[in-house]
Amino acid sequence: MSPAWTASWTQAVTDVGVAGLELRDVTVRITVEAGVGGERLRAGLSNRFGTTPLHVGRAAVRVDGRAAPMRFGGRSAVDVPAGEDLVCDPVDLAVVAGAEVEVDLYLPGPWRYATANVSTATWHPSAPGDHAGSDDFPGRATPELTLPDGAEMELPAPVLRDVEVLRDVPTPVVVCLGDSITAAGWPERTARRLRDRQVAVVNRGIAGNRLRLDGAGPFGPVFGASGRSRFDRDVLATAGRTHVVVALGVNDLGHPGTMAPEDQLPTAEQLVRALDGIGARARDAGLSVLTATVTPFDGAEGFDRERELRRAEVNEWIRGLGSGVVDFDAALRSGPGAIALDPRFDSGDHLHPGDAGLDRMADVAAEVLGRSV
Template sequence: MTEALPWHATWTQAVTDFRGEEDEPGFANATVRMTVPASLDGSRVRLELSNRFGDAAVRIGRGAIGIGGQFFEVAFDGLASTEIPPGESRRTDPIALTVRHSDEIVVDLYLPEPTPYATAAGFRFSRSAPGDFVGASPFPLDGGTSEAIDESREFPAANTGAAGEPDETGWSLPAGGPFLRAIEVAGVKPRAVIVALGGSSTAMGWPQYTAALLPADAKIAVVNRGIAGNRIRLDAPPLTPSWGRSGLSRFDEDVLGTAGATHLVIAYNSNDWGLPGRIAPMAEMPSVNQLIEAYQELIDRAQAAGLRVILSTVMPLAPELLAEPEREDMRLVLNAWIRGSGHVVDFDAAVRSETDPSRLAAKYAAPDDTHPSVNGSKRLAQAMVDILQRLKLWPAEDV
């Protein structure tokens, strides 16, 4: 009997419920293309596809994985197509394929039948003109244009200015898309698989930037389980795609369910006490003690599963929240507790203004002065690399 291969995540996203989202139409006789970065080497690869929030089965007519311009068709128990029942996931059969750190992995999925946009991450992906274009290059886009595979892209792609140069003051929006939940590799033993659990600032890409900064021989995966608007304690209302299930609710699936996970970074910001009274009922406002209890529950559950935990401090609030001093007071008290609670990556100190610590530094702020820009996400990534080095996860001379 063949020994089972140990699998480790090289890329992930946290999918959420988009059934109430009207901006993204469904699919029918269309091919979806997603291009995402590998953070860990491997000699075998497989995909996890999720229909976690669908109301009906999703039929995958055909799929493929592409690396370096070459595509390899995937199978499901030896078959080219599969159905994913509502609420379930399917993994593809393993493919003997070399994946290297920082490779751009292209995933094509052909959806032959009417398929709602239900389970996704809400990030950048490409959809084709009508037809099966799995493995096609150039890829015919819906709307009559096409795109060729670009092996030179930096991930996440930055906004571009008028001259086409990267604009690192703009939004950091990583790739992702519908149904794809994880890419897993086998064949190389990693030093660590680090899962980043958090809200929008995590979802916007500092985990991917961290992985890109690490050397290939560090053998460390840094994978993203962030959801915009996500809270630690409370789930989103039904059919609210941008908030997702709470960190406590999705912990088992998104942290313990990440293949090979060894470490957890809890990297939340102010959604728990920033949303109430604005776009959530004021009755949902937590106390500081309730927030600390929720953090501690995540820590306890991770440690019980054998994971090492790193906490991030909470970055400055949205400017409009500073008009209510009690919200800023809550952030300061929580950060004081976090800084005394073990291994800490101080995201607050990394990106706050030197002249006004309650605000993001202009050079690290996106246009809303609330989220990190591309430059800000890279600054968070460097702070994360520094803490991983201090934890001696790989020899300093390798960096």
């Protein structure tokens, strides 16, 4: 069998132009963890939500301290047109699972920070100038965004959409389609648990994402297109994809009346139809489908008894699917019959799992995937 490109790390990108940041004469270093290894690598860049071309003056990639230039059609510089993605030429650096991969992009600018997404990647801008591939990177603090409630968050890593590796031996690639709970990193933690089996578990989570409808409110563009409408580009376009885990629905229930109009609250039947539709599309494309139960959110903003009844009805349908179920609800709630996150797993907002909760999700996902891949 000839070598094939395989997704090792991914993110789903959204429109983050609300940050109002401009990048000029700066090198950004984006650090990710390789999920699986290969003989060569390549990186995918995205300017999907930019309004002007993204000019990359020079780029380099480093793997565990070994550096090599990135080229684009043999050139060291490239313009990524507004609204488009681009993949660099293959880079002759071998990668092992768990390796730290650093992608350096020198952006002469000006470029409006527009395409990014909350993910497990970390990034830092440099002091002014071209520092691509530098052993002594002059990193600066990651810029922050002030949220409507006054809280601050680090801006997510720009431009980088995926890192792929070239492999002689095929490996399963599990694409995780989800919201902020997925973006927080249970797929990467799952990949570590399956590392000995060489299984890629890659992340296509978007904070605030919904299953049926696009994001609404001031942060609607950041919350992204609905899971079902981005399915082709974020799942089917993932290199080597063999499986998909669909972990969406809690924002469909929690956002109406808070971040979205009240009349967008779906019935349980509407959520089931949407999940069933995604599953059918995935199977038609040759993927194995796993569906995650909708996680508890009692005590979080947007919760009420009627929404809980709808969540329970959706989860009952999901559990009826049989072996292709990842039961995050049962894993995270405080006990049989409970409707809230176990305090041990709660980040504090009664919606998002903390580190212990993400580890618990990874344990459950790894167990199910271990029987499926």
